[in-house]
Amino acid sequence: DVKVTQSSRYLVKRTGEKVFLECVQDMDHENMFWYRQDPGLGLRLIYFSYDVKMKEKGDIPEGYSVSREKKERFSLILESASTNQTSMYLCASSPPHGRGGKRGNIQYFGAGTRLSVL
Amino acid sequence: AQSVTQPDIHITVSEGASLELRCNYSYGATPYLFWYVQSPGQGLQLLLKYFSGDTLVQGIKGFEAEFKRSQSSFNLRKPSVHWSDAAEYFCAVGSAFNNAGNMLTFGGGTRLMVKP
Numbered sequence: 301d302v303k304v305t306q307s308s309r310y311l312v313k314r315t316g317e318k319v320f321l322e323c324v325q326d327m328d329h330e331n332m333f334w335y336r337q338d339p340g341l342g343l344r345l346i347y348f349s350y351d352v353k354m355k356e357k358g359d360i361p362e363g364y365s366v367s368r369e370k371k372e373r374f375s376l377i378l379e380s381a382s383t384n385q386t387s388m389y390l391c392a393s394s395p396p397h398g399r400g401g402k403r404g405n406i407q408y409f410g411a412g413t414r415l416s417v418l
Numbered sequence: 419a420q421s422v423t424q425p426d427i428h429i430t431v432s433e434g435a436s437l438e439l440r441c442n443y444s445y446g447a448t449p450y451l452f453w454y455v456q457s458p459g460q461g462l463q464l465l466l467k468y469f470s471g472d473t474l475v476q477g478i479k480g481f482e483a484e485f486k487r488s489q490s491s492f493n494l495r496k497p498s499v500h501w502s503d504a505a506e507y508f509c510a511v512g513s514a515f516n517n518a519g520n521m522l523t524f525g526g527g528t529r530l531m532v533k534p
Contacts, residue, residue, distance in 0.1 A: 304461070333521075340427065342508060342524040343462075358521075390461060394520070405450045405469070405512045405520040409461035 303327070304410035306391050311415045319378040321413050323391030330396045332374035333407060334358075334366060337388040349374055350396070381417045389413045420445040420511050424525035431499050432533045439494040439528050441483075441509030450512035450520060451492040453483055456527075457505045465507075468492065479503070504532045 307322035325332065331350050335343040335358075345358030347366040355366050363385060367375045374393075378385055392407040421444045431437055443449055450469055454462040466477025473485040483494045492509060506529045512520035 309459075335524075340526050342422075342424075342526040343522075344524075345521060348521065392462075406452075406464060406467065407522055409454075409463075411459075411461040 304391055304393055304408050306389075306410040306413050308413050309411065311413060313378075313381050313415065313417050315382060315417060317378075317381050317417075319381045319415065319417075321376040321378075321389055321391075321415070323374045323376070323393075323410055324372050325374075325393040325408070326372065327393065327395070327408070328371065329393040329408075330371070331394045331407075332368065333392040333394075334364075334374065334376045335390045335392065336360070336385075337390055337412070343390060346376065381415075383417050385415065386417045387415060389415060420449070420513050420523045422509050422511050422523055422525035424507075424509055424528050426528045427526070428529045428531065430531040430533060433501050434498050437494075437496045437499045437503070437530070439507050439509075439530070441492045441494065441525060442490050443492065443509070443511045444490065445511050445513065449492075451483075451485060452510040452512065452522065453477065453481070453492075453494050454508045454510065455479075455505050456508065462508065465494070499530075499532055501532045501534065504530055506530070 304325045333348040334346045337343050349355045349368040365377045390412045391410045394407045423442045452467045453465040468485045506527045508527050509525040510522040
């Protein structure tokens with residue numbers, strides 16, 4: 301089974317702090333994603349990465365950055381946390397096209413990190 | 419750009435009753451469509467997917483969904499709901515990027531409550 305592990309289930313941080321959210325997958329997937337989830341808005345893509353050291357902005361990248369130094373690990377960074385970044389953050393991974401046919405389209409999710417910024 | 423609409427924010431059904439959750443999408447090409455379920459405090463679990471072929475797809479936990487191109491819909495159904503089905507359900511459409519994989523665009527979700 302694919303396992304996507306997010307390092308923290310709950311985090312409480314103060315405004316202005318630098319925050320790191322970590323995600324590790326054990327299936328050698330090329331693609332990794334960070335979403336934030338807010339009531340009524342579903343999941344919105346913050347950043348994604350399709351290879352080590354490669355990253356692409358999603359729909360809502362402002363206030364966030366990412367790091368992918370190793371294939372299995374994708375970190376989301378809040379440079380200076382603000383209260384409007386209080387949310388649930390979900391990490392996902394997927395294989396690329398060509399491996400397992402269209403399975404590259406399936407994303408596998410971690411359990412989420414609920415971040416509160418006070 | 420693609421988009422997904424789930425018109426029902428909350429739905430309450432009685433245990434044993436049938437269920438249909440609506441999903442409408444906007445996408446220029448043939449879509450890849452997904453339904454995910456999120457139990458309280460958990461991540462998302464894939465229920466089922468449509469890539470091509472038979473428009474009625476079967477998933478886990480007794481769920482099915484039907485792709486209707488003419489209506490741009492991908493509604494989720496279950497003939498008899500169990501209390502354990504109470505959760506939030508997300509419909510998503512996939513779009514290709516740079517030959518590496520697909521990004522997903524999610525609907526806003528439908529929260530299902532089940533009455534005993």
